[in-house]
Amino acid sequence: MAYFHRRFFCAAGCALVTLLSAPTAAEAVQTPAAAPEPVMQSLVIGVVDALESDFYASTIEPALEAIRREFPEADPQLKRMSSLTLTSDIGRLRPDLVIMPAGDFGQIFEEIGAHPIATRKTVWARSSAASVGAAFVVRADRAELSTIESLQGLRAAATTPRAIDGWLAARMALREAGFESLQFFSRVDFLSFGMPDVFETVLTGAADVGIVPACALEQAESIGLLAPGRLKVVAERTEGEIACRYSTPLYPDLIAGVLPWTPPEISRRLTLALLSRAAEPGRHAWMGTSDLRGIQTLFRELRLGPWAYLASWRPADIWRRFQWEILAGLGALLLLLLSEIRLSRLVDRRTAELRQAMKTQSELEARAAGMRERVAELERMGAVSQLCAMIAHELKQPIGSVRNYMTIIRLRLAASGDSDLEQDPVLAQALAGAEKESLRIAQIIDRVRGYAKKKRREAVRLDLRRSLATALENAKRSAEKYRARVEFVQTTAEVPLVIEGDPLEIELLMLNILKNAAAAAAEIAPEETPHVAVRLQPTAANDNNATIVFEVLDNGPAIDEKAFERMKHVSESVKEDGLGLGLAIVRHIVDEHGAKLEIERRSPHGLAVRVVFDALEGDEPVEAAPKAGAKDH
Secondary structure (H helix, E strand, C coil): CCHHHHHHHHHHHHHHHHHHCCCCCCHHHCCCCCCCCCCCCCCCEEEECCCCHHHHHHHHHHHHHHHHHCCCCEEEEEEEECCCCCCHHHHHHHHCCCEEEEHHHHHHHHHHHCCEEEECCCCCECCCCEEEEEEEEEEECCCCCCHHHHHHEEEEEEECCCCCCCCCCHHHHHHHHHHHHHCCEEEEEEECCHHHHHHHHHHHHHCCCEECCCHHHHHHHHCCCCCCCEEEEECCCCCCCCEEECCCCEECCCCEECCCCCHHHHHHHHHHHHCCCCCCCCEEEEECCCCCCCHHHHHHHHHHHHHHHHHCHHHHHHHHHHHHHHHHHHHHHHHHHHHHHHHHHHHHHHHHHHHHHHHHHHHHHHHHHHHHHHHHHHHHHHHHHHHHHHHHHHHHHHHHHHHHHHHHHHHHHHHCCHHHHHHHHCHHHHHHHHHHHHHHHHHHHHHHHHCCCCCCHHHEEEEEHHHHHHHHHHHHHCCCCCCCCEEEEEEEECCCCCEEEEEHHHHHHHHHHHHHHHHHCCCCCCCCCEEEEEEEEEECCCCCCCEHHHHHHHHCCCCCCHHHCCHHHHHHHHCCCCHHHEEEEEEEEHHHHCEEEEEEECCCCCCEEEEEEECCCCCCCCCCCCCCCCCCC
């Protein structure tokens, strides 16, 4: 807001400096002649009429006379302008100099960039900065009207709404008294013909109070327009700044100014023309513009001119009025938003960390549960292992006794000369089978005791075909106990399938798999024939690593996911009454021989169990292959 005053003050100061720095006549003689100025064809002067009866005679004509003397080469043209269309008039006429009331000049100061060069001082004023104001006049017989407060709510009449020596000065006085100027009077009428109409309106009672320029009452009484004493001034001020009665603060009068497009030399010569005229007694005079703070204060308080946006609620005016508050609010909102985003991200991160911690805790709990379950399984397996060792220890002597009895039977038959063994092949086969099975039981018992003592037999080269033949024969006998006959379909390679391992363990591995497949196939629905397919074949060498696949397929019932998962654990059985030892033995033997065990569910039902062995090349195995008379089933 101080910017308005600074620009006024700087412009006035520049004008004074220009005037004071003008060369004297003697200096002009000594100074070399400058380049001739271009011939000026015309000089446009824009004027806004003032509410004075002798405005042109007392002010405009003397100013034109001074300008003609300064610009003999020019033809000054006077152009009249209106306060209502001031901006458009200036844009259309593009005057070099404007003369108008201070209130109108304030309108174009910021908008167009006009610069004041002189201010008129009236004959009644002491200073050009305090030359005009307004007076509240009422009928002299209204004794109750003596203060500004007594005028509240009455009807008022004024000259024009933009007159600084009328309505605007009155509004400022009301504001200084603490009232809202636009709501102070019940009604305000603006009259086209100014002061005579205002006086007449108050005298006839059409208005209670009139707002006229200061000194207007004295002028009307001096020329006989109004009888002295019929009207009085309310809230008269006694500062004595002007030689007449007034009720409002005082402001500068007319202002002469140049426009941005006025050439600097023309501005200098116009300033000289106006300020070089000597003051004459009883006449108005042009003075250098030095103090326009009153205009600045009026415009700011009443929100006019450069401050008109303060009274507007358009977005652009709101931004201009509250830009710092809006920026501060937006800044606070941005900080709040950033804080919210930061808080949200922090919550998300903490939530993610909490979820990860809960997940880790759940995994640890699941792992701990698995470990407890594993420990329980190992304890159970340890108990079973101890039980097996005890049984094996206890069975060794009875089995030895059975073998001894079988030997005694054979010896007694031979000693008696009885030829029943030769004449009865069934008896001979039964006796031989009993001896063979008892020997096999003894070997199994020795192996179980070896497991308990953690002893292993030395591996030998063996042919898997022989192990499969023995295991398949025992499996078929075991399958005879099922009500439905289980069919075994065997596919075996014709060439030796040699690996390195323990013959008894390999036989036990194959036997367990075959027996489980036969038991599963026997549970199939009656409309299907239970069968077990057995395949023992070499595979193609891959990276010099030949393998042999032992595969057993059955058409047993479908196994659900839960039961299938239990098969992956060492000590869990799919059967309700099973101990899980069969699969445990199979896995143990597979691991001991460096083989790989694969279990898959078949569609629509059944299982496929495969054991992949590493094949050996070279000579025949230590244990011979089955005799040529053996048949595939």
